[in-house]
């Protein structure tokens with residue numbers, strides 16, 4: 001039995017290495033010519049260094065991205081705390097920063113290897129054909145992730161005929177699968193290339209070190225030029241950031257306006273009531289009722305998955321105080337917006353956030369009543385939570401009791 005398996009494997013390996021017939025040599029023109037890519041800057045070492053840097057950036061970007069997905073769509077086994085307050089801000093900041101830093105790294109990496117597209121013969125053997133297929137998928141996946149991520153940061157959805165979050169998430173798994181296979185195949189090559197000292201560089205023009213330095217500087221520059229979306233003191237140098245954390249009504253950016261959400265009239269209706277329903281009943285609170293409850297003030301950020309974040313000073317009623325009006329032992333809650341359509345009209349509030357004294361149904365921002373675009377008359381604000389879950393224009397809170 002084992003002997004058969006062994007023989008089968010050996011045969012498969014031999015087949016993978018069977019030379020394929022080369023195409024007629026007259027087809028070998030243009031970029032297919034020998035020596036068509038003379039740049040002495042390309043080397044196994046450069047490819048390896050760029051590859052290692054890219055693998056680190058992709059790795060951090062992937063892990064923080066999966067984390068963000070889990071926080072937004074928590075499966076039953078997942079648990080996410082409400083503290084530290086700014087943890088999600090850090091992980092999502094890392095996600096966007098490593099994703100943007102990948103742009104120049106991917107550029108250098110692809111530049112250093114693309115002449116191999118024109119290798120002769122095009123397919124040496126079946127193994128080479130399979131490897132090319134894998135690399136094609138990896139390159140396509142990487143480009144898709146980087147481009148769709150940058151488009152999302154720029155809030156330019158028109159070129160994406162699919163739901164960004166779902167596409168970006170599933171292609172991430174495909175890309176990382178391809179990346180792991182690629183690393184498995186190339187690790188010995190990389191180790192070899194990095195162990196040996198670099199060959200003497202070319203005489204004139206840009207040096208290898210210069211090229212690497214330029215790519216590194218570009219990665220750093222892009223990061224600094226966008227991180228101001230999150231780190232307010234760096235905002236003035238954030239030339240590339242499409243959002244400034246201090247521009248917007250009440251000094252805070254707006255993601256979706258009240259007009260865009262179709263809630264202008266409902267939000268300003270004097271008959272507005274916030275309904276709170278729970279295991280032991282239901283109350284409908286007017287703005288005056290809400291203002292008569294104990295008020296608290298917290299400083300918490302809005303951390304948009306699109307890469308900006310900004311801190312505000314919010315005042316209002318603790319969510320746990322509202323939950324206490326409709327039942328003793330609250331487990332979790334769902335908050336619903338006046339907005340009638342759209343993905344972000346409802347959100348779930350898990351136990352840690354429901355019980356946290358920093359979680360508010362906010363009525364005020366920076367001391368003044370909420371601006372209509374920031375969720376007037378009432379919005380949720382909770383610690384360590386993505387912006388998409390900080391639901392605006394609340395209509396109803398449904399509390400579930402512990403069982």
Ligand SMILES: Nc1nc2c(c(=O)[nH]1)N[C@H]1C(S)=C(S)[C@@H](COP(=O)(O)O)O[C@H]1N2
Nearest residue numbers: 253254255256304337344374387388390392
């Ligand atoms: N009802 C509702 N709430 C919402 C949204 C929305 O589209 N509808 N957008 C969310 C997103 S994506 C973010 S980043 C924050 C932004 O809050 P802000 O506009 O007050 O800065 O609101 C969240 N709350």
Ligand SMILES: [Mo]
Nearest residue numbers: 304305387388
């Ligand atoms: Mo957002």
